Amino acid sequence: MTTLAETETQLVSREIVTGEPLGTVELCTPEHVSSAGRRAGAAAPAWAATPAEERAAIVERAAELLVERAPQAQELLVREGGAIPGKAFFEVYQSAQELRHGAALARHPGFPHPPADDPSRASEVTRVPLGVVGVIVPWNFPLLLAARSVGPALALGNAVLLKPDPHTPLSGGRLLAEVFADAGLPPDVLEVVHGDAETGAALVQAPDVVMVSFTGSTEVGREVGAACGRLLKRVVLELGGQNAFVVLDDVDVEEAAAAGAWGSFLHQGQICMSARRHLVHHSIADAYTEALARHADALRIGDPHRSDAQIGPMIDRRQLTTVANAVEQAVAQGARLVTGGRPLPPYYPPTVLADVTEQLDVFHTEVFGPVATVTPFADDNDAVRLANTSDYGLTAAVYTGDTTRGEAIADRLHTGVVHVGDQPVVQDAALPFAGVGASGNGSGFGGRAALEAFTRWRTRTTSTPPRTYPF
Template sequence: MTALTASQTHLESREITTGEPLGTVELSTPDRVTSAARRAGAAAPAWAATPAEERAAIVERAADLLVQRAEQAQELLVREGGAIPGKAYFEVHQAAQELRHGARLARHPGLPHPPADDPERTAEVTRVPLGVVGVIVPWNFPLLLAARSLGPALALGNTVLLKPDPHTPLSGGRLFVEAFADAGLPPSVLEVVHGDADAGSALVQAPDVAMVSFTGSTEVGREIGAVCGRLLKRVVLELGGQNALVVLDDVDVEQAAAAGAWGSFLHQGQICMSARRHLVHRAVAEEYTEAFARHAAALRVGDPYRSDAQIGPVIDRRQLTTVANAVEQAVAQGARLVTGGRPQPPYYPPTVLADVTEQMDVFHTEVFGPVATVTAFTDDAEAIRLANTSDYGLTAAVYTSDTPRGELIGRQLRCGVTHIGDQTVVQDAALPFGGIGASGNGSGFGGRASLEAFTRWHTLTTSTPPRTYPF
């Protein structure tokens, strides 16, 4: 996908490997984005007044329709975004689960608020919708990452203005429009706009938008957070990750290496949760590096639509160049290239860099591609220090057979989510998810975190008879 030009009126989606046209969508000028936000704002009061059970039922029907149309959705995810079929299958069904989770929140909003201190004043304290929620999603999981905002936002009574990434306008936008329309969602409760940074900026600044849910790069997230802060809008930011997988000395090395390969190379490493830094106990570091590199080199690279490839294409030429440059720089700084490292456009092979130290740029900079580094540590304290030596704080994992030891380490890792006895790429709609530092502003998705993110408190007190005052 090339950069959009001011003269374009439509965006053509093309297959990532062949360039074959897949469909077109209308591009939205900033004025059209503002108009779409205004329509969503006008629809908001009636939708908020719709009974929660009715809203939840519509969201659940949309989830059912996504699953019924899974074959079409999966093909789009493969061809438009470069997913392998297994990843596409997971994404469709997990997106449906995210919608169903939102419906459950609407039906079971949680425990009541404690009563007022004044026994002569009754208080009704409720969570109410915010109004219009602006949702900006990336290309790597366009269906899933949209659904985790759409499900709770819509079910809890908000209207939504959705902007998919220009790389994935069909799988990140059109699929939702069709599913929700057929599920009975009233007009303008879900508005979809298409475009690049100008459309995104217009969405964030639209007066009718009360909240922005953004998933994407840290650089763009900082800009959106600054604008939302100035405009006093609520914002949920889920950004990048330089995630650490800590491998202890008690592991089955082959099992650990397989988990590491999954965490690092699923969807070409183009996942915010990908295991980028493998911190391995020195006692097993060499054995682990060898096994990890062997697993990486065995992965089949190719067109996921026309072959049984396990590693598909990198999203575009610019990103392919970025990945290649990062690997070259790491080697120049002293990293050892164990496997991979040679681009085969539009593919980049799974790449393992060993002997990486915290002085190297690749230890700190997120390489959004199939590149993993290995760094040895001597004891648990050093592992914790290395894991926390990052501006990012999204996910982490401790691979170990000693659960208490792993939990002790895990509780000291500075991030939003930590997994013990597993790798870093784990998704569960019922659990809070979000990062800190350069990875975001805390959990805004999953479990009660979604309820808190997409609603606000409203307090109504009643005094009977009316209170009297001395002046």
């Protein structure tokens, strides 16, 4: 939870559960954002000219410092963002890994481009930095989602203008700026701007920003994409997800339900990759639903900073209300409430809805909270049809012991990422991660996808002696 100070020039970050102040940052007006962009733009050429090995070393040093400061970073993620300690631990160390992979891209940019067709013309084709990259990140994984863009963007020679979400200005912005400054990053190469939607719009519009990396809701992502299109700026969008968790009839039901509970309820279901729709073979649907409800009921709810809670608070009252309203609407439309469904502010309990058909709104609309819906399917073809009945296409998973069957289903799903023998919440810094459809524009994060996103081609040819022409 964050609040504006009375002067409305500062953003006060507060612990979600208690409201205790955690720190203060300066709010940025659109003019401040433009000035920060100009500073980053002025610093960008020298940083791009810095040897790749030197840039990579600074990014790696930032990763080391992040790990050294892990206890403080984890506590901040718990108190500011409502994470349970295990999630915070993962986020810190995975963020460091994202930085390391960014450094590796700078050291090993890839295979050389083929030469020109004309052998008498020497050619050099390279990937070069873009300039200033704007990065806008949400509150649910504030450190990780910043690191996966900031790390490779900086390592590859760009300057960065970073805007964290106003719910998490410390863990999503100030923390990363501090470790990079202490790692030796030159001044102005990384600028952090704080504020709300107006600040984000100013970042997108800033003349010095040539690319925007945005992670957030589909609604806002469409606006960011449209603005970048008008301004002819490169944009990478990773948006929402209505992810399917397909459970086949060959599984151990208890093991499948445990995987499903993890996929739906980790971090209160406030993850773009969360399992929203549990598509379960009809022969085991009732048993699976009962098992999933047992797992949900067993999860401990409470303050993750002061207890061993497995389910922490929702990010704010508005989000809690949105989730509660969505569940009430689903029940009114015919879904059966198996467990949960009753707000316990600031918490929302893990909730299981059964008898969810594709006619219900909850089957198609992303509920960004700890809500799992169960829908039976008749056969593999029906599972594929139901999974693809969505405008979203971020992640999916097929839980089965039959790898061949699982991969055959996976290859027919319209998503950017799919996991066989697992649940959808999987993060690997070495692998490309992107959504399609309403989940994004299918590029930008992980492995070589980051190299392609944060650099551009530059072609140079040399003719010796200079060529002559007839007129």
